[in-house]
Amino acid sequence: MNSIATGPVAEKIAQRLTQALTPTSLAVINDSAQHRGHMGDDGSGESHFTVEVVSPIFEGKNRVARQRLVNQALADLLVDEIHALAIRARAPGENAGV
Helix, strand or coil, X not given: CCCCCCCHHHHHHHHHHHHHHCCCEEEEEECHHHHXXXXXXXXXXXXXXXXXXXXXXXXXXXXXXXXXXXXXXXXXXXXXXXXXXXXXXXXXXXXXXC
């Protein structure tokens, strides 16, 4: 499993998703620098993220169900620490375009 999380919020995201989804691949990408000065930028440098996660748990689930699983794992962080989250969720063997 790969993870490129850095910083305390990114690490929390990685830990929560690893625990909830047992991913075979996980990348937590901090997009906050692209949003500096925009609404939702709290100045922490950790407010906007993209997660790319591959998990067998997603097998047979549609995009919305997969996103719900990610959101459930991060629910309290989405209230207090994460302003924006882009989710790319796949089952093993699916191509990145799914």
